Amino acid sequence: MELVHRRLLRWRTSLAIILCLATTAAWPYSYWRADGFGLCTGPRHYYFIATNAGALTVGMRDSYGEQRGVTWYHNPTENDRGIYSLLGFQFILLPRGMVLGIPIWLCAFLFAYLALRCFRRLPIPIPGYCPNCGYDLRATPARCPECGTIPPQQESISN
Numbered sequence: 472m473e474l475v476h477r478r479l480l481r482w483r484t485s486l487a488i489i490l491c492l493a494t495t496a497a498w499p500y501s502y503w504r505a506d507g508f509g510l511c512t513g514p515r516h517y518y519f520i521a522t523n524a525g526a527l528t529v530g531m532r533d534s535y536g537e538q539r540g541v542t543w544y545h546n547p548t549e550n551d552r553g554i555y556s557l558l559g560f561q562f563i564l565l566p567r568g569m570v571l572g573i574p575i576w577l578c579a580f581l582f583a584y585l586a587l588r589c590f591r592r593l594p595i596p597i598p599g600y601c602p603n604c605g606y607d608l609r610a611t612p613a614r615c616p617e618c619g620t621i622p623p624q625q626e627s628i629s630n
């Protein structure tokens with residue numbers, strides 16, 4: 472169980488780092504291009520999630536005659552300073568819908584915080600203990616009986 476917990480923690484740390492890097496890259500890019508997914512379910516129902524002008528936006532609007540189904544879009548950024556605030560928070564009411572936006576920098580910051588929090592909980596390798604699961608290796612220094620890991624100094628001797 473301890474091993475599963477450590478693996479999950481490592482997986483979560485990696486995921487948070489990847490998401491942090493992705494959102495950090497998406498932030499400046501969003502001022503150049505707006506990317507997103509749209510889902511049209513009917514004549515007046517078009518839902519979308521997109522990055523645009525520094526914000527991650529979700530919303531719904533009239534479909535304006537678009538075909539039903541999922542679409543991917545990659546358009547020049549719609550950067551209207553009158554609508555988009557400097558920090559990236561958005562709340563726009565449309566004639567038949569609305570747009571909510573949160574700043575991408577805030578997402579990157581949250582993922583960085585999560586990555587750091589997970590990283591700090593990862594076990595620090597201690598000599599004499601398994602670097603993978605933390606099992607006491609004094610009785611079996613060549614190989615961890617708990618998870619099968621061969622400690623680094625044992626790997627160099629056996630080679």
Ligand SMILES: [Zn+2]
Nearest residue numbers: 601604615618
């Ligand atoms: Zn182990």
